[in-house]
Amino acid sequence: MEGYNLGVRKGAWTGEEDDLLRQCIENHGEGNWHQVPYKAGLRRCRKSCRLRWLNYLKPNIKRGDFMEDEVDLIIRLHKLLGNRWSLIAGRLPGRTANDVKNYWNTRLRMDSRLKKVKDKPQETIKTIVIRPQPRSFIKSSNCLSSKEPHIQTVENCSTPSQTSPSTKNGNDWWETFLDDEDAFERATCYGLALEEEGFTSFWVDDMPQSKRQCTNVSEGLGRGDFSFNVDLWNHSKQE
DNA sequence: AACTCTCACAACCGCTGTACA
DNA sequence: CTGTACAGCGGTTGTGAGAGT
Numbered sequence: 224m225e226g227y228n229l230g231v232r233k234g235a236w237t238g239e240e241d242d243l244l245r246q247c248i249e250n251h252g253e254g255n256w257h258q259v260p261y262k263a264g265l266r267r268c269r270k271s272c273r274l275r276w277l278n279y280l281k282p283n284i285k286r287g288d289f290m291e292d293e294v295d296l297i298i299r300l301h302k303l304l305g306n307r308w309s310l311i312a313g314r315l316p317g318r319t320a321n322d323v324k325n326y327w328n329t330r331l332r333m334d335s336r337l338k339k340v341k342d343k344p345q346e347t348i349k350t351i352v353i354r355p356q357p358r359s360f361i362k363s364s365n366c367l368s369s370k371e372p373h374i375q376t377v378e379n380c381s382t383p384s385q386t387s388p389s390t391k392n393g394n395d396w397w398e399t400f401l402d403d404e405d406a407f408e409r410a411t412c413y414g415l416a417l418e419e420e421g422f423t424s425f426w427v428d429d430m431p432q433s434k435r436q437c438t439n440v441s442e443g444l445g446r447g448d449f450s451f452n453v454d455l456w457n458h459s460k461q462e
Numbered sequence: 463a464a465c466t467c468t469c470a471c472a473a474c475c476g477c478t479g480t481a482c483a
Numbered sequence: 484c485t486g487t488a489c490a491g492c493g494g495t496t497g498t499g500a501g502a503g504t
Contacts, residue, residue, distance in 0.1 A: 234474095235472075236472090256491095308492075309492060320493080321473090326471095329471080
């Protein structure tokens, strides 16, 4: 493969190979896959190493059956995004694109639940997809103290006015987010919003995995911590 | 018990996108 | 602008386990 087929192993990985790969990535970090086989002392191609790490060895990978809400999310996202497995998996913490794809191909493709969604009358299921728009939060002492994020739009973004979205327990729904300075620092992100049957859910890409949760805005925080910005929330309401 | 079939999952392959010289 | 190397993605295939006959 890729010019160095000679002596390259294929097929199932052994425990020993897994250990070598795990150790290599612990020592050198993720990335530079072309160097990984050499550094790890593995007779595997870089693709095989990468795939093994991403789909099996990487910490925080969730094993076992998909939960009902995960399945529901897969169905909805597939309806919107098609076979873009990595995008779908990105919104399911701990699940890999391969897992999602396999699950879809083996269990969901003919699932009756798909038919149910498909058969719903148009007026009861309204889906708005807000295509990703890059946005940045500017960090300043002002906005931190006021809990009011200053949103800077990046080119090609129209910016609706900022008004406060719904609250829960008297707290602003982005409060958790602002308290996490690390997440805040890297909050330039792409997002996806879904409005279905009277509620809106948001996902934001390019966030720490732990923050990448679904947020049901109409009920305040919904489940999970937060990961979104007011701007897009307002945008969705205008649709 | 032996064989066949089906399912679930791991892994491979080829292609595309991106960065960089 | 072009060519090259590399990373990443999605389609496909291989394989083992369990169910059915």
